[in-house]
Amino acid sequence: MRTNLPDIYVAGDVAETYDLSTGKMGVNAIWPCAFEQGRVAGLNMAGREAKYGGSFRMNSLDFYGLPVISMGITRIDGNGFQEFRRKTENIYRKLVLRDGCIVGAILVGEVQKAGILTTLLKKRVGVSDHIPLLLSSKINFADLLPLMKQNRERFTEVEYRELSQRPLASRT
Amino acid sequence: MKVIKVDPEKCTQCHTCDLWCGIEIGSTAKELNEAMHENPQPVPRVHVEGNNFPLHCRHCEVAPCIDACPNGTMRRDPQTGLVYVHEPTCIACWMCVMVCPFGIIAPSASFHTAVKCDRCRNMEYPICVDVCPTKALVLEEREEGATWYGYAPKRSF
Numbered sequence: 001m002r003t004n005l006p007d008i009y010v011a012g013d014v015a016e017t018y019d020l021s022t023g024k025m026g027v028n029a030i031w032p033c034a035f036e037q038g039r040v041a042g043l044n045m046a047g048r049e050a051k052y053g054g055s056f057r058m059n060s061l062d063f064y065g066l067p068v069i070s071m072g073i074t075r076i077d078g079n080g081f082q083e084f085r086r087k088t089e090n091i092y093r094k095l096v097l098r099d100g101c102i103v104g105a106i107l108v109g110e111v112q113k114a115g116i117l118t119t120l121l122k123k124r125v126g127v128s129d130h131i132p133l134l135l136s137s138k139i140n141f142a143d144l145l146p147l148m149k150q151n152r153e154r155f156t157e158v159e160y161r162e163l164s165q166r167p168l169a170s171r172t
Numbered sequence: 173m174k175v176i177k178v179d180p181e182k183c184t185q186c187h188t189c190d191l192w193c194g195i196e197i198g199s200t201a202k203e204l205n206e207a208m209h210e211n212p213q214p215v216p217r218v219h220v221e222g223n224n225f226p227l228h229c230r231h232c233e234v235a236p237c238i239d240a241c242p243n244g245t246m247r248r249d250p251q252t253g254l255v256y257v258h259e260p261t262c263i264a265c266w267m268c269v270m271v272c273p274f275g276i277i278a279p280s281a282s283f284h285t286a287v288k289c290d291r292c293r294n295m296e297y298p299i300c301v302d303v304c305p306t307k308a309l310v311l312e313e314r315e316e317g318a319t320w321y322g323y324a325p326k327r328s329f
Contacts, residue, residue, distance in 0.1 A: 032240040032271060039239075043321060050321040060270040067279055069270050112279060115236075115272035141274045142180075142222030158315050159230040159273070164178050 001041045001052050009045050011037035018054040020122060021072035021103040028055040056121060060111070069114045072096065072104030072121055086135040093135055100126040102134075113139045120147075123154040173253040173314045173327065176228050176291065176301060182308035183224035189300035189309060190216035190226070196299045197292065212282035217289035218300050219276070226300070226309060229276050229289040231255045233320055237268035237277060237288075246286070249293060250328065256290035259283075 001017070003010050012034040019026045033055040043050035058071035073096050076083055082097040095117075096104035102121045107114050116139060120127055130147060133139055148155050191204075198214030199207035207214050220226045235255050237246045245261045246268050248254070262285040269277045269286065278287040292298040301309045316324070 031242055032236070032267065035239040040321070048321075048323065058270060060266045062264055062266060065281060067266055067269075067281075069266065071270070111266055111269055112277070113275035114266075114270050115277070116275045118271055119273040139275075140219075140221040141227055141276075142225035145222075145225075157233065159232045162175055162177060162312075162315050163230065164180065 001037055002044055009041040011041040017052065019056055020054040020124065021056040028057045030057065030059065032058070053122070058118065060114075066109060067111045068106075068108050069111045070104075070106045071114075071118055072102070073098075074104045074106050084131055084135055091137065095131070095134060097127070100128040102127055110137055113141075116141060116144065123151070125151050125154060173231070174291075174311050175231060175314050176298060177310050177312050178226055179308045179310070180222075180224045182306045183220070183226060184306055184308075185220060185224050186305065187220055188303050188305060189218050190220060192299050192303045193218050193289075198287075212280075215278055215280050215283070215287045217278075217287065224308075226304075227274060227276055228291070228300070229255060230274060231291065232273070236271035236273065240267040240271045242267060252293055253327065254291050254293045255288075256293060257286050257288060259285045262286055 001010055001015060013027065013029040015037055016025050016027055017033070017037070019028065037052060040050045040052040056072050058069070060067070060069045074094070076096060080098055084095045084097070086093045090109045092106065092108040094106040095102060101124045102117060105117045105121070117134065125147060127134060127147065130144065133143055148160065194214045194216035195204055195207045196202060198216055199210055201207050201210060218226050218228050231254055235248065238248060238255060242265065243261055243263065245258050247256060247258055249256060264279070264284050264286070266279045266286065269279045276288060280287045298311060301311050
């Protein structure tokens with residue numbers, strides 16, 4: 001990634017990047033971000049124009065059999081945030097929204113679909129109408145297909161296009 | 173590179189795909205009767221989601237799981253382009269689970285590894301496509317000219 005100095009490129013723990021969850025510049029010193037930044041920096045250094053979308057903090061840990069994943073803003077300070085929680089005996093799930101988009105989440109106990117939330121955060125998809133589904137244990141990719149269809153311009157990767165034998169638009 | 177495509181309109185929610193996947197890929201016995209009594213229970217790599225959407229690993233062009241894996245357990249086969257888990261080195265940190273855009277990587281506590289579809293990379297043909305009675309699953313060539321940071325990637329597969 002290009003810095004404000006000519007011919008100096010940067011990636012990893014030293015790189016100050018745009019934080020997608022807070023909307024400010026900051027350092028997110030984690031491995032997945034460093035990896036992507038390295039690739040973008042490398043492409044640019046090799047003369048190919050590549051754009052970095054921004055980073056956000058996230059981490060995953062397994063506390064002796066209790067998996068925990070957190071991402072983005074998890075503690076609210078200030079106005080404009082919405083918070084949703086669901087708690088059962090073994091599961092805790094929290095979503096933090098701002099302007100209808102996910103800006104943070106915590107998942108404890110049940111983490112399999114965490115990546116869907118990460119993607120919705122990364123692509124800044126408005127999810128206000130789908131909160132019960134996102135909080136439930138039944139969250140799955142197929143049920144969020146309508147959301148994907150509404151935001152087609154954000155899901156341009158080949159994986160989404162070739163998911164189905166028919167174009168997604170023709171499905172009801 | 174070939175990928176499995178889904179036709180939800182043909183899917184009858186019969187779960188033949190995940191049953192056979194669990195037996196052929198997940199179990200050690202490779203036989204229904206014995207697989208049922210195995211401990212830990214075999215984990216299928218395909219899940220019928222929603223009402224009629226069997227979802228597998230999509231073997232993403234820019235795979236976030238490979239990027240996020242801290243020790244190179246999640247790998248791409250250079251010959252076929254398929255993404256797979258090198259089970260002996262998996263430390264069960266679930267970083268891949270955290271970033272999978274489709275939520276298909278299963279964190280298996282009993283096997284202590286991440287479990288995901290490798291599109292039957294050691295077999296001639298994916299078992300789920302083989303057994304699907306309505307042809308809701310088909311194996312098709314990946315679209316050309318796909319985008320990789322705005323470029324069509326150079327593929328050896």
